[in-house]
Amino acid sequence: xxxxxxxxxxxxxxxxxxxxxxxxxxxxxxxxxxxxxxxxxxxxxxxxxxxxxxxxxxxxxxxxxxxxxxxxxxxxxxxxxxxxxxxxxxxxxxxxxxxxxxxxxxxxxxxxxxxxxxxxxxxxxxxxxxxxxxxxxxxxxxxxxxxxxxxxxxxxxxxxxxxxxxxxxxxxxxxxxxxxxxxxxxxxxxxxxxxxxxxxxxxxxxxxxxxxxxxxxxxxxxxxxxxxxxxxxxxxxxxxxxxxxxxxxxxxxxxxxxxxxxxxxxxxxxxxxxxxxxxxxxxxxxxxxx
Amino acid sequence: xxxxxxxxxxxxxxxxxxxxxxxxxxxxxxxxxxxxxxxxxxxxxxxxxxxxxxxxxxxxxxxxxxxxxxxxxxxxxxxxxxxxxxxxxxxxxxxxxxxxxxxxxxxxxxxxxxxxxxxxxxxxxxxxxxxxxxxxxxxxxxxxxxxxxxxxxxxxxxxxxxxxxxxxxxxxxxxxxxxxxxxxxxxxxxxxxxxxxxxxxxxxxxxxxxxxxxxxxxxxxxxxxxxxxxxxxxxxxxxxxxxxxxxxxxxxxxxxx
Numbered sequence: 001x002x003x004x005x006x007x008x009x010x011x012x013x014x015x016x017x018x019x020x021x022x023x024x025x026x027x028x029x030x031x032x033x034x035x036x037x038x039x040x041x042x043x044x045x046x047x048x049x050x051x052x053x054x055x056x057x058x059x060x061x062x063x064x065x066x067x068x069x070x071x072x073x074x075x076x077x078x079x080x081x082x083x084x085x086x087x088x089x090x091x092x093x094x095x096x097x098x099x100x101x102x103x104x105x106x107x108x109x110x111x112x113x114x115x116x117x118x119x120x121x122x123x124x125x126x127x128x129x130x131x132x133x134x135x136x137x138x139x140x141x142x143x144x145x146x147x148x149x150x151x152x153x154x155x156x157x158x159x160x161x162x163x164x165x166x167x168x169x170x171x172x173x174x175x176x177x178x179x180x181x182x183x184x185x186x187x188x189x190x191x192x193x194x195x196x197x198x199x200x201x202x203x204x205x206x207x208x209x210x211x212x213x214x215x216x217x218x219x220x221x222x223x224x225x226x227x228x229x230x231x232x233x234x235x236x237x238x239x240x241x242x243x244x245x246x247x248x249x250x251x252x253x254x255x256x257x258x259x260x261x262x263x264x265x266x267x268x269x270x271x272x273x274x275x276x277x278x279x280x281x282x283x284x285x286x287x288x289x290x
Numbered sequence: 291x292x293x294x295x296x297x298x299x300x301x302x303x304x305x306x307x308x309x310x311x312x313x314x315x316x317x318x319x320x321x322x323x324x325x326x327x328x329x330x331x332x333x334x335x336x337x338x339x340x341x342x343x344x345x346x347x348x349x350x351x352x353x354x355x356x357x358x359x360x361x362x363x364x365x366x367x368x369x370x371x372x373x374x375x376x377x378x379x380x381x382x383x384x385x386x387x388x389x390x391x392x393x394x395x396x397x398x399x400x401x402x403x404x405x406x407x408x409x410x411x412x413x414x415x416x417x418x419x420x421x422x423x424x425x426x427x428x429x430x431x432x433x434x435x436x437x438x439x440x441x442x443x444x445x446x447x448x449x450x451x452x453x454x455x456x457x458x459x460x461x462x463x464x465x466x467x468x469x470x471x472x473x474x475x476x477x478x479x480x481x482x483x484x485x486x487x488x489x490x491x492x493x494x495x496x497x498x499x500x501x502x503x504x505x506x507x508x509x510x511x512x513x514x515x516x517x518x519x520x521x522x523x524x525x526x527x528x529x530x531x532x533x534x535x536x537x538x539x540x541x542x543x544x545x546x547x
Contacts, residue, residue: 024402031399031408035385035392042387115383118444121347122400123372129400 028124029132036136040143050099050144051151054091058152062087074215076247088149088157089243090212093235095148096141096175101203103137104182108189120273127270134183134266138175145171163246170245174238177258180265181234187272210236211243234261297325298361300374300452300484301346306355308341315341316507319355323500325451326482328475330495332531333504339488340380342504343456346486347377360451373401376445380456380488382437386430390416390440393429394447401448408447415443419473435466442473453477456488467494492528501527503534506542510534 040047062084077085110116119129149157149164159167185198209226210233211219220227230236234257241254301323308316316338323329333339345352348364348371357364362371384393391412398408416422419439429437438458445453455474459467471494477483487494495501501518503511511518511534515527524530 023404027399027402027404027408030405031396034399035388035396038392039385039387115385117347117349117377117379118383118397119400120349121372121375121377123369124400124402125369 025124025128028122028128029135032119032129032132033136033139036133036140040140046102047144047147050095050102051147053098054094054148055151057091057094058084058087058155058157074217076244076249076251082156084155085157086215087213088152089246090207090210090239092145092148092171092242093174093210093212093239094207095144096171096178096238097203097207097235099141099144100137100175100178100182101185101198103140103179104186104189104198107133107183107186126273130183130270130273131266134176134179137179138172141175141179142168142171159246160248162248166248167242167245170241173255173258173262174242177234177238177262177265180262180269183269184265184272187269206233206235209233210239212236212239234258237261297482299323299358300325300327300360301454301486302356302358303342303346304356304358306342306345306352306357308338308345308350308352308354314507316345319504319507319509321502321509321512323452323484323486325484326478327500328478328485328487328496328498329500329502331486331488331502331504332490332492332495332527333488334490334535336506337490337504338507339504340456341507343377343379343454343488346454347375348372373448374451376448376450376453378438378441378445378453378455378458380460382441384429384437384440384444387428389426389428390421390432391425393440394444397444398447403448411447412443415446416440418446419443433466435462435469438462438466438470439473442470446477451483453483453485454488455485457490458487459489459491459494492531495527503531505535505538508538510538 066083107116110119119133120126122129146164149167185202189198207213209229211230212235216227216230216236219230237254237257240251241258244251244254299322301321303319303321306316306319307314319338319342321329321331331339331342341350344350346357346359346364348368352365357371359371360374362374364371385396388396391409394412394415395405395408398411399405403411413422413425416425419442421436421439421443424432424436429440432440442455442458445455453474458474459470462470474485474487475496478485495515497515499515500513501511501515502509503518511521511530513521518527518530519525522530522533524533
């Protein structure tokens with residue numbers, strides 16, 4: 001094999017015709033989203049497990065509880081609905097939540113193996129890199145959520161056709177909020193081993209103490225304290241935003257809360273990953289023993 | 291190759307200190323890497339080499355002192371500085387599930403290259419490091435030495451003037467080690483790259499190299515290979531290193547007593 005002269009790569013010393021303006025940002029954004037999607041495609045088991053989890057809930061849990069948990073007519077539903085129908089937005093939320101936390105897990109792993117450093121030594125601003133990664137992760141969540149909706153359709157979960165379109169921004173916003181929270185959590189976790197705690201202290205409480213499985217009015221009847229906890233849970237607002245959007249309605253409160261929390265979580269995560277202000281440099285969290 | 295007097299230093303570090311909480315990792319570190327030089331950062335594990343690399347690449351912020359890459363201050367102009375740095379970190383940072391070409395294309399995107407330009411540069415660089423025929427293979431199929439060569443290709447993808455390699459030969463067999471070192475020395479000669487080569491392996495140092503001895507966060511010596519031997523009145527770099535570190539440890543012990 002004949003080596004290619006280094007000089008042929010660029011006309012002068014160190015000159016690289018990389019885009020530095022808007023085109024450069026666009027190329028960087030595309031690259032990050034492309035990599036997230038590619039990684040997802042290569043990890044078929046991850047795709048399957050992300051689908052199997054909510055489907056088990058839908059096919060077994062929801063079917064079993066159909067007779068026990070009747071749901072009265074509450075917005076956005078105009079008639080009595082089966083429990084499977086009620087629980088579907090919550091299960092979509094579950095997909096987004098688990099995907100966000102899995103993304104957070106991969107960031108901790110990337111930080112330990114050094115892959116995160118490849119991202120962070122890019123000349124583009126760190127807020128832009130992290131936001132792009134968040135969007136890439138969100139895009140993967142959308143694929144999973146729509147795959148679930150497609151399967152659910154054959155289980156007689158049939159929202160209005162327009163709902164499949166109107167739910168898209170709700171899914172995207174919710175995945176951004178949960179992804180930003182996961183990003184913040186990843187900056188606080190020093191070692192991969194600590195991630196098991198995230199399952200116990202973040203994912204499960206967020207999922208169960210929300211409106212994903214039960215209507216809030218039912219929770220209030222049984223426990224006013226739990227009701228207040230559910231109202232403070234960001235995941236509740238993501239689920240309600242998705243629930244209303246799936247039926248071509250807008251829950252303004254949920255939209256405002258999701259938007260505000262996305263900004264707050266993302267801001268905090270960018271602060272934590274900022275080399276001059278954040279936590280990484282104080283703790284020596286980027287690996288290497290020399 | 292002697293550096294041009296008018297050419298800015300590929301890297302200059304002046305008075306840099308860093309601590310993790312109460313633990314001091316670097317104390318008043320200063321060093322220079324001229325363009326077209328192979329500078330060895332020699333130190334034992336825990337000497338502070340990786341911390342210094344993290345500061346140069348702005349993974350951490352240098353709160354005291356100054357770091358410049360090709361004249362660009364990494365704090366005031368991080369983007370300009372990072373464009374001139376290519377880095378191979380100690381731990382492998384390739385995505386094993388992606389092909390060599392995909393890994394390099396991703397890195398090119400992180401530097402703002404569009405798809406076509408990224409692919410062309412990646413293919414050319416893979417050919418340069420002798421892996422052009424494996425461009426579409428998954429990284430997990432590579433040997434350790436081949437993976438290191440891919441990382442060097444990746445570090446060069448955006449055309450940097452300063453190349454940082456942190457323990458780049460750790461875990462490689464003798465043949466692969468020699469291949470990686472020869473490749474980097476060739477780059478220094480042909481492209482006038484300024485290379486900072488962090489290692490704890492003394493046999494990787496050549497007589498033409500500049501040497502910086504880092505020990506427990508302090509620079510004990512910075513200069514040419516011959517100057518190191520002359521300053522310590524030693525016959526080998528190993529003896530010189532031992533003499534310097536022993537004297538430093540004795541000095542610290544004396545001060546503590």
